Amino acid sequence: MVDGVLIKRDDKHSSTAVIRNRSEISFPGSKVASGLYTYELDVVNLRTNGKFDKVYRLGRLLGRGHFSSVHIAKRLCDGSNYAVKVLEKPKFSKEVQTQIKMIQSEIQILNGLAHENLIKIFEYFDEPEKIYLVIEYVEDGEFFDLFKSRLLSEEEIRMVFVQLLSAIKYLHDRKIVHRDLKPENILMPSKKGLRIKVSDFGLSKLLNIDYSTMQTRCGTILYVAPEVLESSNKRSYNKAVDMWSTGVILYACLSGSYPFTGDRQGEIAAKIRVGRISMDSPRWDRVSETAKDLVRSLLNKDSYERLPVEEALNHPFIKVSNFDIQNSNTQ
Secondary structure, eight states: BBBBOOBBOSSSOOOOOOOTTEEEEOOTTTSSSSSSSOOOGGGGGGOSSSSSGGEEEEEEEEOOOSSSSEEEEEEETTOOOEEEEEEESSSSSSHHHHHHHHHHHHHHHHHOOOOBOOOOOOEEEEEOSEEEEEOOTTTTHHHHHHHHSSOOOHHHHHHHHHHHHHHHHOOOOOOEEEEOOGGGGGGEEETTTEEEEEEETOOOOEEOOOOOOOOOOOOOOGOHHHHHHTTOOSSSOHHHHHHHHHEEEEEEEHSSOSSSOOOHHHHHHHHHTTTOOOOOOOGGGOOOHHHHHHHHHTTSSSSSTTTOHHHHSSSSSHOOOOOOOOOOOOO
C-alpha cells in the first residue's frame, strides 16, 4: 500500500502509485516487511520535472499573501486534493531573486520536518513564470475562523495549545524559528476534534547552532515581539519571538481581544515596545489564574526572561490537559 492505497497486480491487471516525499508504504500480509515505512527524499528531488498542469488541475483560491496565492488542486492521476502555493515571478530581477530564495527556503525547511502538527510538503515545479509548491491540503480551514466565531473554553484552548507548543518545540529543537505565528497560520484538519497543523514557513529561518542572529523585520504587527521592532545591525532576536506570538494568540483566545491595539501600525508598534498588558476587562474575571500566569510569562518584554517552549509545555495551565498527542517526531 502507498499512502493508504492498495497496489494490486495479477495476470490481467496491475496498478501503480507515485511515491513522493513522506509517502507512507506498508506491505499487508507480509511476514518479511511488516509495519509502516516512510519514504524520505532529499530536498533536491522534490523538484518535479515537467509542467505543473500536466500533473495537477488548479482549483479555487484558498488565500492570498504578499508573495503568493494558495489554491486547492486535484492530482490528475488519482483525484487526490492538495494545496498549492503559486508564486508568480515578477519582472524585476532583484524581486525575482528575493522571492525565489524565500520559496526555496520554505521547501528546504518543510522537507526536513516530520510532525503531525506541521503541514507536509510533497513536491514543487519551477517554471519560467511561476513556482508551484504542492503541500498538504487541510479541509476544515483556519483556526482563525473558529477563533473569531466564538470564545473557546479553557479546555478547548489547552487542546489547541498543547499541539501548538509541541510543534514549536519540534521546530526550535531543530534550530528553526517560524517568525510568523498567528491564527491564520494554524490550520485545522478537524474542527470537531480541535486538531491543528502549523503552516506557512515562508518567513521561517534555519538558524546556526548558536541561534546567532535574525535581523529581518517580518511577521504580522499584532503578533510581533518587541525585539523584532527594535532589531538592527546591532540588535538581533532569536526563537523567543515565537513564544511572544504564542502569548498574543493565547491572550486573544482567552479574552476575545488583542493585547496591543491601535488605529495605525505605528501606534500598535509603540505599545508593543512598551510591553504593558492589561487584564482589566470583565472577560478576564472568568479566566483562571494559571492561564493568566502563562500569558504574562509568554508576553514578557525581556526575551531572555520570556518562557521558553519546554517550560511552557510544563506550565500548570497546559499540563492539566487530557489531550493525547501521538506525534510522528523523528530525531
